[in-house]
Amino acid sequence: MITPLTLSPGAIEPPFKIPAGFAIRHLALGYEGLTALFAKVRPSPLLQADGHSIDLRSDASVVHALKATRSQAQSTGGLVPPEQNPDTTKTPPTQFIPTNSETSLLAAVAPIQRFAEVHASEQAVPVIIPEMPPDISPAVAAPPFAIAKFPLPKCILIGTRNNGEPAYWHFGDPRLDNRHMLIFGASGSGKTYGIQCLLAEMAQQHLRSLIVDYTDGFLPQQVEPRFSSVAVPKNHFVRHERLPLNPFRRQRQIIDPSIPAIEESPYQVATRITSIFTSIFATMGDQQSATLIRVLQAGIEDNPGFVLDDLLALLRADSQNGESLANKLEPLIKSEPFRTIDEGPAWEAMLSSPANWVHVLQLKGLARDIQKMVTEFALWDLWDYAQNTGSKDRPIPIVLDEIQNLDHSSDSPIDKMLREGRKFGLALMLATQTTSQFNQEQRDRLFQAGHKLIFKPATTEIERFAQLLSQSPAGLSKGEWGQHLANLEKGQCWSLGRVLKSGGTFKEEAVLVSVTSLENRNFGI
Numbered sequence: 142m143i144t145p146l147t148l149s150p151g152a153i154e155p156p157f158k159i160p161a162g163f164a165i166r167h168l169a170l171g172y173e174g175l176t177a178l179f180a181k182v183r184p185s186p187l188l189q190a191d192g193h194s195i196d197l198r199s200d201a202s203v204v205h206a207l208k209a210t211r212s213q214a215q216s217t218g219g220l221v222p223p224e225q226n227p228d229t230t231k232t233p234p235t236q237f238i239p240t241n242s243e244t245s246l247l248a249a250v251a252p253i254q255r256f257a258e259v260h261a262s263e264q265a266v267p268v269i270i271p272e273m274p275p276d277i278s279p280a281v282a283a284p285p286f287a288i289a290k291f292p293l294p295k296c297i298l299i300g301t302r303n304n305g306e307p308a309y310w311h312f313g314d315p316r317l318d319n320r321h322m323l324i325f326g327a328s329g330s331g332k333t334y335g336i337q338c339l340l341a342e343m344a345q346q347h348l349r350s351l352i353v354d355y356t357d358g359f360l361p362q363q364v365e366p367r368f369s370s371v372a373v374p375k376n377h378f379v380r381h382e383r384l385p386l387n388p389f390r391r392q393r394q395i396i397d398p399s400i401p402a403i404e405e406s407p408y409q410v411a412t413r414i415t416s417i418f419t420s421i422f423a424t425m426g427d428q429q430s431a432t433l434i435r436v437l438q439a440g441i442e443d444n445p446g447f448v449l450d451d452l453l454a455l456l457r458a459d460s461q462n463g464e465s466l467a468n469k470l471e472p473l474i475k476s477e478p479f480r481t482i483d484e485g486p487a488w489e490a491m492l493s494s495p496a497n498w499v500h501v502l503q504l505k506g507l508a509r510d511i512q513k514m515v516t517e518f519a520l521w522d523l524w525d526y527a528q529n530t531g532s533k534d535r536p537i538p539i540v541l542d543e544i545q546n547l548d549h550s551s552d553s554p555i556d557k558m559l560r561e562g563r564k565f566g567l568a569l570m571l572a573t574q575t576t577s578q579f580n581q582e583q584r585d586r587l588f589q590a591g592h593k594l595i596f597k598p599a600t601t602e603i604e605r606f607a608q609l610l611s612q613s614p615a616g617l618s619k620g621e622w623g624q625h626l627a628n629l630e631k632g633q634c635w636s637l638g639r640v641l642k643s644g645g646t647f648k649e650e651a652v653l654v655s656v657t658s659l660e661n662r663n664f665g666i
Contacts (some may be wrong), residue, residue: 293534294346297339299594299636300656308636308654310339310592312536312568316647317639319591320536320568321559325576325606326596331632332572333358335594335656336540337368339570343538344372344498345664350538351491352501353519355512358542359501367659375497379515380506383480385487388414388518389447392525402529411437417517420548421510422469432462448481449474476507478515488526492537516547520554524567527558531565538568545573549583559586575602576609584609592638594654597629613637615651625653632656 296309312320322339326332340350352359352374361369361376368374377384391410393402405413411434418433419425425433436455440447453474456467491500502519504512527537541547541555549555558567569590576584588609598606607622615637617625625635633655640650 292347293536294343294348297342297346298657298662299335299339300634300654302652302654308652309641310636311639311641311647314639314641314647317591319559319563319589320538321562321590321592322568322570323587323590323593324570324572324596325574325593325598326572326634327574327599327602329631330596330598330629331634331656332594332596333542334365334632335596335634336542336570336572337365337372338656338659338662340499340538340540341368341371341659341662341664347498348536348538349492349494349498349500350540351488351523352499352540353504353516354501354542355504355516355546356542357505359540360503360505365659367664371659371664372499373497374499374501375491375494376501376503378503378505379478380504384478384502384515384519385480386518386522387481388449388479388522389441390522390525392521392528394528407438407441408434410441411435413521416550416553417514417521417548418470420517420550420553421473421513425466425469429462429466432456432459433466435459436463449477449479472508473511473514476511478507478511479518486522486526488523488537489530513546516541517554520547520558524554524557527562527565527567531567533564533566535566536568537566538570540570540572542572543574544571545575545578549579549586551582556586559589574599576605577602588613592636595626595635595637596633597631598626600627603627610635610637610651613651614649617651 293313295311295313297312299308299310302308310322311317324332324336340352343350354360357363359374361374364374389410391405391407392413393404395402414437415430415433419430433456436459437452440451440455444451453467453471456463456470491497494500502515504515507515523537523539531537539558544555547553547555555569555571558569562569571587571590576587579587595606595610603623603626604619606626607619610622610626611617611619629635633653636652636654638649639647640652642648
């Protein structure tokens with residue numbers, strides 16, 4: 142039976158609107174109908190449609206059942222028994238023209254039937270076709286079989302242990318502290334390949350992910366062909382397309398759904414933007430920071446359409462400090478990395494893309510400082526999007542490589558995402574070659590990630606990593622860790638995270654893992 146469902150009040154909020162004729166349909170299929178899908182005689186998948194015609198196999202039971210549905214639906218009030226299945230080997234190929242409602246039913250059955258063909262039983266079972274309620278309008282009938290926009294994979298394969306058993310990242314287990322992953326390793330150790338494997342696994346489970354690429358590690362010619370075929374990445378080259386976000390938009394935070402969202406003041410926007418520039422320019426002192434905040438605040442208050450280009454003239458008109466600051470910021474501002482948008486955040490379109498499972502913000506061709514500025518602005522905008530739309534059961538994986546180049550100060554977007562991101566669904570995948578640039582507070586914050594993968598570090602980093610890992614619950618000494626890290630081969634890593642034991646316990650362990658290659662992951666089978 143197909144039942145129309147209504148949206149609850151407030152489910153769709155501005156700026157989104159419900160299209161005319163929009164409907165949600167719930168398909169309920171009884172056990173007899175479900176059993177029929179696994180039988181030798183079963184509804185055929187849709188082939189090629191020519192106008193309103195749909196070619197079916199010579200399974201006459203399907204034709205008879207659909208005809209019976211038309212004539213008997215009103216009298217039965219439920220499932221319509223089909224006629225006895227004739228000898229299909231003697232039945233010529235049949236072309237049947239179903240009604241629109243019957244077409245919707247067949248479209249719903251086809252994806253399940255494709256799976257059922259692999260597991261078909263040897264015994265033929267008559268096909269049962271559910272009743273199509275007369276109140277369903279063909280004009281508004283929606284496909285009743287759809288993929289969830291934000292699925293939550295239970296676990297993601299990393300590779301195999303020495304004994305051949307699989308090793309997993311238990312991504313969707315509710316007992317996991319958070320869904321962040323920290324990935325260490327020297328250049329050439331296999332960490333970028335490992336990230337591609339994890340993202341491809343997510344894609345296979347219909348989970349979309351984001352990459353901010355300022356290392357050129359995920360350029361189209363750099364990624365594996367198998368990764369491209371599975372994840373179908375969409376590259377957004379910021380230098381040409383420019384990033385669709387407004388850096389001066391006032392961010393909103395929902396504290397309580399029953400009260401209006403709290404919006405940033407112009408002063409808060411100015412302070413946040415200043416923190417980005419101070420993270421890029423270590424030479425920006427307190428006086429220049431104060432000047433930038435004051436000028437930004439005034440510009441945002443006076444001009445609702447304030448853009449980066451407006452900042453230079455205001456700085457030069459302000460003071461001597463403003464003039465020197467304008468000269469410092471001019472190359473970044475003149476690069477014009479952003480474009481004005483009238484629609485909502487671009488993240489929703491990326492995370493709902495029907496054809497691409499991975500979206501990559503490519504910063505190739507931009508100067509290093511501009512790359513860092515764009516990344517920080519993008520992370521702030523993504524944080525705002527997640528705060529207002531996210532939940533712990535709606536995962537948003539984000540890959541950031543060479544994170545030692547980003548801002549890790551208190552209240553930076555990475556700091557907020559690491560500490561509070563779980564409740565908004567954010568799942569950071571952070572990779573780095575070194576920890577030398579992090580202070581103790583920042584190292585402690587990074588090591589709160591729920592899972593770590595440690596590939597072979599550079600020789601100069603082994604002692605530092607061994608010291609950090611000796612403080613983990615794995616119970617190994619610094620010397621033991623140093624030996625383990627030095628002996629790692631390319632594509633091998635130590636997986637440090639929660640492991641599901643045979644008794645159902647969830648315990649943190651250190652496991653030596655060989656990353657399963659993309660070719661050996663049986664994608665699509």
